[in-house]
Amino acid sequence: MLAVTLGGLILTGATRVLADADDHPAVEENVVTEVSVQVGKIMTVTLHGYVQGFGTIETAPATADQPAAGAQLAAPSAGIVTKVNVVEGQHVEKGDVLVELNSQAAAAEVARLKKLYEQQNTSLKNLQDAEAQLALLQITAPLSGTVVRVNAKPGQAVDLTTVVAEVMDLSRLAVSAEIPSASANDLKAGNPLEVLGEHPAATELLFVSPNVNKDNDTVLVRALLPKDSGLRPGQFVSLRIATVVHTNCLAVPSESVVTDESGKSFIALVKNGEATQLSVQVGLKENGLVEITAPEIKEGDLVVTVGAYGLPEKTKIRVQNSGGEENSSTHSPDAK
Secondary structure (H helix, E strand, O other): OEEEEEOOEEEEEOEEEEOOOOOOOOEEEEOOOEEEEOEEEOEEEEEEEEEEEEEEEEEOOOOOOOOOOEEEEEOOOOEEEEEEOOOOOOEEOOOOEEEEEOOHHHHHHHHHHHHHHHOOOOOHHHHHHHHHHHHOOEEEOOOOEEEEEEOOOOOOEEOOOOEEEEEEOOOOEEEEEEEEHHHOOOOOOOOEEEEOOOOOEEEEOOEEOOOOEOOOOEEEEEEEOOOOOOOOOOOEEEEEEEEEEEEEEEEEEHHHOEEOOOOOEEEEEEEOOEEEEEEEEEEEEEOOEEEEEOOOOOOOOEEEOOOOOOOOOEEEEEEEOOOOOEOOOOOOOOOO
């Protein structure tokens, strides 16, 4: 037997010795060699083109139907904290009083004026003024959600710049990302978006900024996430945005496409025990599959997968399965 190595492949063949009856010198005749390969089928699939990026999980912004899903609460006026009614992690309803400033006197004044107003002994304006003064001394939840931060304690002096608490509706989250402007031309609201990783989530783009950030040459995009996505505000995630979809296209496993130094792509098409190089146009790539186009190909045609690189232009082949046993069956990855 003769074994020859070609581009990492094993060529197997035999040498036969011939001699005539008159004792002429023996002549060696080479039997045609075969290359052991694995094959797969050309498939009809749906492939996507993606823009990849990284994003940050945050609370959902305000929309036409709902307020923002997160709020940092500052003191409405300068004063001294007299009471903190919540702790971090506590659920609150919209309107609940979270922190009180020195409001006891103001609350007592409101109660007194309410009685007088009921007895028609004071004006409505006086009562309303007293209630407005009390409101300046009570910090209430602007939305229902979870208290994620408390930054105040009794006896602390605060003013209009002091953030005393933060409330988030953790069921309403969004992901925002800065996409390089060169990749953002095909992005538009409604493009499918996938958050990848431990907690994958599928949604669609809500917003694509018309402006480019001059500091880093990126475009801001944002999408709302499904409820109970398992993600947390501040989390850094990878994502991809589908910008094009090709349905019913022909595709092969990526290892079956070979590109030469000039940039031309080829497959080794299998017919009648031979593999023949065929030039193809390469399109979308996804999940280990590559879209190809060529006039001569159709769904179900066999192509060389393992062993395609370095294969001569036209070669006798021996088809093996993935376990290395000689077999005429094909091996095709599932399209997703």
